[in-house]
Amino acid sequence: MKKVAIMMGSDSDWPVVQGACAQLKEWGVPYEARIMSAHRTPAQAAEFAGSARKNGFGVIICAAGMAAHLAGAAAANTTLPVIGIPMRGGALDGLDALLSTVQMPSGIPVAAVALNGAKNAAILAVQILAVSDEALAARLDAARRDMAAQIAEKDARLQAELDG
Numbered sequence: 001m002k003k004v005a006i007m008m009g010s011d012s013d014w015p016v017v018q019g020a021c022a023q024l025k026e027w028g029v030p031y032e033a034r035i036m037s038a039h040r041t042p043a044q045a046a047e048f049a050g051s052a053r054k055n056g057f058g059v060i061i062c063a064a065g066m067a068a069h070l071a072g073a074a075a076a077n078t079t080l081p082v083i084g085i086p087m088r089g090g091a092l093d094g095l096d097a098l099l100s101t102v103q104m105p106s107g108i109p110v111a112a113v114a115l116n117g118a119k120n121a122a123i124l125a126v127q128i129l130a131v132s133d134e135a136l137a138a139r140l141d142a143a144r145r146d147m148a149a150q151i152a153e154k155d156a157r158l159q160a161e162l163d164g
Contacts (some may be wrong), residue, residue, distance in 0.1 A: 001028075001029065001030065001129065001133060001136070002056060002057060002058025002059070002129055003029070003030040003031055003032060003055075003056050003057045003058065004024055004029055004030070004031040004032075004057065004058065004059050004060075004061060004122070004125045004129070005031070005032055005034070005048070005049075005052050005057045005059070005060045005061070006020060006021065006031055006032065006033040006034070006060075006061045006062075006063070007033075007034055007035075007036050007045065007048065007049070007060060007061070007062045007063070007070055007074060008033065008034070008035050008036070008062075008063045008064070008070075009035075009036070009037050009038065009062075009063065009064035009065065009068070009070045009087075010035065010037070010064075010065075011035055012065075012089075013063040013064065013065070013085075013087055014035075016063065016085070016087060016116045016118050017033065017063050017085070017118055018118070019118035019119045019122070020061055020063075020085070020118035020119065020121050020122040020125075021033060021122075022122075023118075023119050023122035023123060023126075024122050024125070024126070027122075027126050027136070027139070029122075029125070029126055029129060029136075032057075034048065036048060036070070037070070038064070038067075038069040038070040038072070038073035038074075039067070039069065042073065045070065045073055045074065045077075046073065046076075046077045048074075049073070049074035049075075049076075049077040049078045049080075049082075050077040050078060052078050052080055053078065053079075053080055057080060058080065058081075058128065058129050059080060059081050059082075059083065059125040059128050059129060060074050060078065060080055060081070060082045060083070061082075061083045061084075061085060061121045061122070061125055062074050062082060062083070062084050062085065062110075063084075063085040063087055063118065063121075064084070064085075064086070064087060064097065064100075064101075065086070065087030065088070065089045065090060065094065065097045066087075066089065066090040066096055066097055066100075067096070067097075067100055068084065068086055068087070068096070068097035068098075068100035068101050069100060070084075071083070071084030071101050071110040071112075072084075072100070072101075072104055072108065072110055075104065075108045075109065075110050076108055081111065081125075081128050082109075082110050082111065083110070083111045083112070083113065083121045083124055083125060084101035084102075084110045084111065084112045084113070084121075085101075085113055085116065085117055085118055085121045086098040086100070086101045086112065086113075086114075086115050086116075086117075087115070087116060088115050088116050094115040094116070097115070098112070098115060111124060126140065127140060
């Protein structure tokens, strides 16, 4: 199975990014988490992203706030799928990070999740890896069925309460 690379612009992103790591662990997907800055360690970040495919990675998740150039910088150095997690904070409470993540130039796409959306970033990474992993795809299908069953149960309880 391919691994997921997780790049954080700062250690302050770690409390949110732990949610992605927990999800990947729950799915049994190997990952590696690193702190690298698009601005303070640009050569290291570019090298990591540029060599990610040969190092066994299949997806890169990048978490960064404010200018949030990390996902774009990673995407500029690899053809692997890159998922950006815009982080809350700063003067605009994350809106600047969201816009920096989604407003990429043509030809260098970055997928984006919600502000602090680490869990969805991990699930999206799992879905990407499942394109070539039938066992992982089957687990995703089962998880979706379980979610639907949970909602049906909650609706049944609500209907019983309304009827009672």
